[in-house]
Amino acid sequence: MSELRDIVIIGSGPAGLTAAIYAARAELKPLVFEGPQPGGQLTITTEVENFPGFAHPIEGPELMDAMREQAIRVGTEVRMDWIGKVDLSQRPFAIETTTGEVVHAKTLVIATGASAKWLGLESETILRSTPSGAVSACATCDGFFHKGKDVIVVGGGDTAMEEAMYLTRICNSVTVIHRRDTLRASKIMADRALKNPKIKFIWDSGIEEILGVEEKKARGVRVKNLKTGEISEIAAGAVFIAIGHQPNTSLFTGQLPMDETGYLVTDGVKTPIEGCFAAGDVYDTVYRQAVTAAGMGCMAAIEAIRFIEAEESH
Structure with missing residues (x-):
């Protein structure tokens, strides 16, 4: 042997x-x-x-x-x-x-x-490696570094809702961006998130770009509405990817x-x-x-x- x-x-x-x-x-x-x-x-x-x-x-x-x-x-x-x-x-x-x-x-x-599953954007890859935790897949790990900021969570399942709920205790506001018009999360998690006054939702949308590569810290995202094709920008101090x-x-x-x-x-x-x-x-x-x-x-x-x-x- x-x-x-x-x-x-x-x-x-x-x-x-x-x-x-x-x-x-x-x-x-x-x-x-x-x-x-x-x-x-x-x-x-x-x-x-x-x-x-x-x-x-x-x-x-x-x-x-x-x-x-x-x-x-x-x-x-x-x-x-x-x-x-x-x-x-x-x-x-x-x-x-x-x-x-x-x-x-x-x-x-x-x-x-x-x-962790990522979006696959070049800006995401660059900002993932910055000391500020500008782009993260773990709110428990990196949320503390963004105390008092407006932040973004990407995803619509239980993981995304857990991350969003956790971040409301630390951050000023949480914007959830989801590709569909309803959450995939379990009813209890979805209800909690939808009722939380510090969480707002942007539906039917995907992130085209994370902004802030030049500054080496996130300053927001460029978002595309997947139904209308409309492009908009949302300011944020950090982006948490929660797609599983x-x-x-x-x-x-x-x-x-x-x-x-x-x-x-x-x-x-x-x-x-x-x-x-x-x-x-x-x-x-x-x-x-x-x-x-x-x-x-x-x-x-x-x-x-x-x-x-x-x-x-x-």
Whole structure:
């Protein structure tokens, strides 16, 4: 057999690296595959103010570098490879990289996360990387930086309504821009948002451009009415894109149960396959925070450690 590991972790965000830290301290010599976005979604976040232990804001990439260094220091091996195929049909599980290398694992932690869906505008891409969080996919992460401003939320589902409701506590006003004339959100979420005096709606409209690239901070959006073709501009200090997330679970299609969006369906951190665990945004549709992902990584590692110990005691 090719290389055999006690535990392999796919993904290197807060969930994957926390799992690695716990597994390494239990002397399981974890192997982490970093994947296409080393460090996960925090690497595209500017200032992080809500991760415990940091009295002053820390840059997202800096926080993930520190987690990675910690994981390596306690005994984790990190590889930059991408995974092309995973076979969960028998144990040890077979994990094959895109270069054809195969590693077998007694236990597996899936921490591949989820990716925010974006509009695909060039101005959006540029402003996403500004320190001011001018364009963001996380109101909980970046809303605080826009206290007292007029802001925009793009989307019409539950995520968009949650973001809009949250932002009303911090911002002066919230304008929701939606491509349809009715919300896709659940009735209870839609009713709450529609009744909130700080939220206004622009229907049947899509964003053509986010304004403020030259200043490196958002100053508004150019909007097109999809029925009339009319173009207008709306002033705003930040734009929150809330058109959903796509879990990175295609590797496990047909092997693990998923909901209609592709999130893994689990029992806590346990998947239906013994020895295979999940952590973070790959199944979490509720909290989606770095600190909760880290907590789930800890839980997944502890479950994997207990699983191996139980096997070895037989």
